[in-house]
Amino acid sequence: MTVYLDFNVSSNQGEGKSPPEEMATISRILGFSGLGFADFSQTQTGNYQKLRETLSNLPLKAYSRVNLNFDSVTKNNKMLNRVRRSVDIVAVECLNRRVAVWAARNTEVDLLHFPEIKMYKQVDKSLVGLIYNSENAVEISIRPILLTKGLTRANTLGILRKTAETVLREHAALVLTSDAHTKFELRSPRGLVALGTLLEISYEKAIEAVSKNPLKILERRSDSN
Amino acid sequence: MKLYRNRYIAFKIISESVFSADDIVHCIWSTLLSLFGEVGGSRTNFWLIEYSETGYGILRCTHTSVDIMKSVLATVIELNGFALIMYVLGVSGTIKGARRFFQETVNRNRESNKS
Numbered sequence: 001m002t003v004y005l006d007f008n009v010s011s012n013q014g015e016g017k018s019p020p021e022e023m024a025t026i027s028r029i030l031g032f033s034g035l036g037f038a039d040f041s042q043t044q045t046g047n048y049q050k051l052r053e054t055l056s057n058l059p060l061k062a063y064s065r066v067n068l069n070f071d072s073v074t075k076n077n078k079m080l081n082r083v084r085r086s087v088d089i090v091a092v093e094c095l096n097r098r099v100a101v102w103a104a105r106n107t108e109v110d111l112l113h114f115p116e117i118k119m120y121k122q123v124d125k126s127l128v129g130l131i132y133n134s135e136n137a138v139e140i141s142i143r144p145i146l147l148t149k150g151l152t153r154a155n156t157l158g159i160l161r162k163t164a165e166t167v168l169r170e171h172a173a174l175v176l177t178s179d180a181h182t183k184f185e186l187r188s189p190r191g192l193v194a195l196g197t198l199l200e201i202s203y204e205k206a207i208e209a210v211s212k213n214p215l216k217i218l219e220r221r222s223d224s225n
Numbered sequence: 226m227k228l229y230r231n232r233y234i235a236f237k238i239i240s241e242s243v244f245s246a247d248d249i250v251h252c253i254w255s256t257l258l259s260l261f262g263e264v265g266g267s268r269t270n271f272w273l274i275e276y277s278e279t280g281y282g283i284l285r286c287t288h289t290s291v292d293i294m295k296s297v298l299a300t301v302i303e304l305n306g307f308a309l310i311m312y313v314l315g316v317s318g319t320i321k322g323a324r325r326f327f328q329e330t331v332n333r334n335r336e337s338n339k340s
Binding site for chain 1: 239240259260292295296298299300302303308309310312313334
């Protein structure tokens with residue numbers, strides 16, 4: 001049976017609005033086997049264990065995720081060294097080109113995340129080449145597609161489509177996530193795949209983006225630990 | 226020979242409110258038109274076959290527009306001011322086959338509640 005993972009959700013323990021129990025219950029109904037909670041980004045490193053205990057009783061597997069969101073490589077590096085051993089997934093918010101290149105080269109980073117649509121324009125052939133070499137993945141979150149309409153959505157779809165095309169043409173890994181902040185922003189795995197097809201990602205690659213590629217990230221982490 | 230064959234998509238709605246069939250049809254059409262335009266929408270042959278206020282429904286589309294309708298359902302985020310999730314239970318070539326997905330979902334939920 002295929003295992004589906006959504007590597008980016010935020011509950012009310014972090015930036016989100018819904019309790020983790022409700023998000024996990026709905027995700028399980030929708031067909032996910034695990035969720036990556038980005039709440040660890042808003043938590044002090046000393047409180048990770050407490051948050052982990054809160055998430056341990058959920059009806060599906062909860063993975064800890066931290067988003068490194070400094071605009072300087074030095075600060076990101078410092079934070080990465082501090083959190084790498086404590087969390088399952090480390091994503092870097094590529095706020096500028098220098099940070100994006102550093103993250104793409106760094107084998108300790110799992111995902112390159114772009115918090116705003118215009119930041120996806122940094123994804124080009126050279127960046128994806130670095131990502132491919134260090135076996136990281138580019139994360140495309142479908143939340144901007146859901147929250148925009150009309151011309152804004154058309155622009156969003158265009159930028160995300162170009163990003164997906166660049167990543168897949170260079171054979172780098174792509175991960176699709178919901179970036180849900182409430183339980184109603186969650187989507188089923190097939191829903192994420194369907195939204196991936198809006199970006200002209202083939203069905204097989206979209207399935208990989210919600211199952212095989214996230215699993216590879218977890219396996220890589222468990223091998224290195 | 227038929228130019229197109231129909232497919233029946235069984236779907237379920239998760240929401241804190243209850244919606245009527247008219248609401249659902251209006252919502253799907255407006256999202257379909259927004260994403261794919263009038264020409265794209267006309268090619269889907271979309272029709273709401275069944276819908277109950279428990280949130281289960283079946284819609285019809287052509288065999289070539291299944292992916293389009295799935296992406297439309299995934300894009301719907303709110304209706305009448307209430308947030309909702311519309312997700313696909315399964316796709317079948319017959320209405321009877323689509324209805325089986327409802328029973329499978331009910332059985333699966335019962336088993337997971339027991340465990």
